[in-house]
Amino acid sequence: MSEVRSHERPVCEVCSKTGATVVDKYTRSPWPVVACNSCGFVYLGRVPDYEDLSVNLAWEKQAAEEKQRRKKNKLARFDALTRFRLKFGKLVDRARHTRAVPATGRVLEIGCGPSTRIPEGPTPYGIEISEALSKRAQPIFEGRGGAVYHEPATDGIERFEDNFFDSILMRSYLEHEAQPRLILERAFKRLKPGGKILLRSPNYNSANRFIRGSEWCGFRFPDHVNYFTPRSLKALAESVGYEFHWMNWMSLFDDNLIVELKKPQAAAA
Ligand SMILES: [Zn+2]
Known part of the structure; x- marks a missing residue:
């Protein structure tokens, strides 16, 4: 891990200070977990460069390493139960997002991985930072008349015209993005008025984080770089111009935040 190129994040992404x-209790060297002195938002103070996310630190490798690490952990059995619960939760919330995707038009999935979660109907577009995964996703998107681009999301989204998308899927992506404000701003311009981001991200305020502490499933070093709570995610989204809607309002008991960010009907690009 020593050859990973990284940089410090200059400001808090939520309040820009x-x-x-x-x-200390959550920091795993060399990746400091920090809390903003002004608004309390928790994030990784140092993040890998995008180039390293393309190959060296690609998600599929990170996930395999994390699995090994957890296997060795004393709490492994408890963890297996947690995973079952997570899997079940995933099915329920995926259905929530699937229902919210429009049947026609254009939908973008950021961080699509090796396939797509966009249901049949709209033309699917994808952006994936891992080279290997984007190659696997390519035939799936192209077979449905769309395309997938291997790029950092903040660059890839600039390919599209303003007011282009009916909906944008961000599932298990925003927690990885070192510039969440920038991507939400760029997504805002590319959404049609009334268009929505369907978003899922770990919930730092979940009861499970308080119980599991540093072993909470939301911690992944260094690939989870933002630790949103209901409050911080709402503050960030609203400051960009979105209307914030809950899809799982009982979120205290959920390891994930599942929300809809709507570009107001009256908004200009
Ligand atoms: Zn802040």
């Missing part, structure tokens, strides 16, 4: 304090 400098100044943060290291949270």
Whole structure:
């Protein structure tokens, strides 16, 4: 891991202020978990460069390493139960998002991985930072008249015209994005008025995080770089111009935040 190129994040992505304090109990060297001194948002203070996310630190490798690490952990049996619960939760919330995707038009999936979660109907577009995964996804998107691009999301989204998409899927993506404000701003312009982002991201305020502490499933070093709570995600989204709607309002008991961010009907690109 020593050859990973990384950089410090200059400001808090939620309130845009400098100044943060290291949270020692969650920090795993060399990746400091910090809390913003102004708004409390928790994030990784140092993040890998995008180039390293393309191959060296690609998600599929990270996931395999994390699995090995957890296997060795004393709490492994408890963890297996948690995973079952997570899997079940995933099915329920995936159905929620699937229902919310429009039957026609154009839908973008950011961080699509090796396939797509966009249901049949609309023309699917994808952006995937891992080279290997984007190659696997390519024939699936192209077979349905769409396309997938291997790029950092903040660059890939610039390919599209303003007011282009009916809906944008961000599932298990925003927690990886070192510039969540920038991607939400760029997505806002590409959504049609009334268009929506369907978003799922780990919930830092979940009861499970308090119980499991540093072993909580939301911690992944260094690929999870944002630790949103209901409050911080809402503050970030609203400051960009979105209307914020819950899809799982009982979120205290959920390891994930499942929300809809709507570009107001009256909004200009
Ligand atoms: Zn802040």
